[in-house]
Amino acid sequence: MDAPAPSPPPTDGSAPVVSLRGIGRDFGRVRALDGVTLDLPPGSVGLLGPNGAGKSTMLKILLGLLPPSRGEASVLGVDPVRDPRGVRRRVGYMPEVDAYITGLTGVESVSYAGVLSGLPRSAAMQRAHAVLHYVGLGEIRYRKVEEFSTGMRQRVRLAQALVHDPDLLFLDEPTNGLDPDGREEILEVIRDLSTRHGKRVVLCSHLLRDVERTCDHVVLLAAGRVARQGTMAEVRGGRKDFLRVRGRGESAGFEATLRAAGCSVARAGADLVVGVPGGAGTAPVFRAAAESGWDLRAVAPEEVSLEDVFVEAVASGNGA
Amino acid sequence: MPILEQGYEPYRGPVGGGRGNFLAIAGAALRRNRRWYAWVLLLLSLLFGSAKEYFLVLACYVPRALGFTDDNPFFTAFANHPNLYPDMMATQTFWALVMAITVGAGEIAEDLRTGALVFYLGRPLTRLDYVLGKVVSVSVAVLLVTLLPTLLLFTVQAVFEGRWEWLAEHAAIPFAALGYSLLVSLFASGFVLGVGAVARRRRWATVASAAVLLGLWFTALVVAPPTGWTGSGMEERRIKQALAEARTEEETKAALKRLSDSLDPIGSASERAEWRALAPDSTLAACGRDLFGTPVPSNFPWKRHWVLALGVPLALLGVLWRRVRAVEIVS
Structure with a gap:
């Protein structure tokens, strides 16, 4: 029925x-x-x-x-x-x-x-x-x-x-x-x-x-x-935003300037993955490039993986 | 193409309780199996499974109906022999199993390969609906080979006889045919679905089922060959002679008994009859003889053929049941 x-x-x-x-x-x-x-x-x-x-x-x-x-x-x-x-x-x-x-x-x-x-x-x-x-x-x-x-x-x-x-x-x-x-x-x-x-x-x-x-x-x-x-x-509160950055030439000075500004930097092949404080956008990257004289060619948002979130959750002691 | 062009419309119509879901599953499986070779196999099954008995019945009644001849004792004996129907169905059984393998062996394997099992179990139906649907789909193919031609032959014979007494006397035949067909359906579906469920490709499932069936059949044929198939011309002549020489009712009965023994498609007269149980069609046919009221002689204290005919498919359906477990939902 x-x-x-x-x-x-x-x-x-x-x-x-x-x-x-x-x-x-x-x-x-x-x-x-x-x-x-x-x-x-x-x-x-x-x-x-x-x-x-x-x-x-x-x-x-x-x-x-x-x-x-x-x-x-x-x-x-x-x-x-x-x-x-x-x-x-x-x-x-x-x-x-x-x-x-x-x-x-x-x-x-x-x-x-x-x-x-x-x-x-x-x-x-x-x-x-x-x-x-x-x-x-x-x-x-x-x-x-x-x-x-x-x-x-x-x-x-x-x-x-x-x-x-x-x-x-x-x-x-x-x-x-x-x-x-x-x-x-x-x-x-x-x-x-x-x-x-x-x-x-x-x-x-x-x-x-x-x-x-x-x-x-x-x-x-x-x-x-x-x-x-x-x-x-x-869930993402307090996390940094990640940017994938590509440039030309020696990047040591650029990386040091970024770290001094509170950003994290990691290498990903030829690119750099830069973690910027929440809400800062791309400004710290451009500023660091200008200060260090690095030839910046590309900046793009980095895909945030689940692993990143978990690593941070566990590291900060917020995991169950 | 622009998506959301049409927009989403909620459904306001009736929703059923899903009680007949197994029939929908069976219907889909049957539609999928409507292939040319299934029809060819059906024709072959009817030809090799039923044609001989149709010939005997028509040879008995048609000349009489046309007024060409009086009773022909040979054909009359065959057409009215108590083993006419069980032996016809015994022959059909092998073809029914072949038909079941053709249409049913790959059903579960195909569903496993394409993820259809996930499709089914994500719906409001149970494992029982799914298994029952598949069993019904195989059973329909089996019934086309067994029950349909048997009931048709019975109808033809009843029409030629044209007597209520005859119909009353043989009223049990359609019920026995139905019971036996259902038993073969259960065995065939349990066998092909259970064996086929261990594979993940339709082709391998079919090959595995066919190999098991033919392996058992040939082993039984070699170990315990049937002794009295009526293909033997000498035996045929002896029976004709015995029937012609029969003067009393007792002698006629004795001749018919001899005929019964010679009509032995299930090998009950074999010297090592117990090995005939290896062949599924012989085991099922022995059950058929019980249902038709002409049981085969058995040296065993229990009805082993019934245990095999019911136990094997149920055990194999148990294999299928486990394969369709919910864990398959997300691999």
């Missing part, structure tokens, strides 16, 4: 979307998650962590695919252990890895995802057309998925996650394998879903820049524990 589409989640605007209380998970003697307690607020949340940090395990527990060894979890007010299908009915999951069915076209594949999520066949097909247009695959939706490029398959996975109009999206590395333009478009879609359409988004990524572009909050996981959490500004 068909029922009306689920009404918006019972959680009010400020209630946590995901709530974990002392969640732990052991695989034999390996402790993948170690007593994680956190509340993910509405909006978009970035879940960051290196391999082995426990974010995949956390995702599986939240999707109701893996029972926790201890602790309690709640997703949109639903217990994923007691009602895993109830959770997955309201969650759209975009996996990191390829996930397609051979022989199906793009629109068939997305429609099939809709049918498996409980949509009537005709509604699922209509919805598949709409979401494929939305993610930018409208013109090639009748091609078989196995003929798609990596980036196109990424978009199909996003469309599959959206087809049943879920309240919450779990996006696992959504920009993997995308070219710069494609990546920008996907990030734009995620931002649009979060800000204009009220979707709650949990974005798993190892790219801080992706999370910065799309998320309001961030949770850093390391060794099965929460290393840091809060708004992006809180």
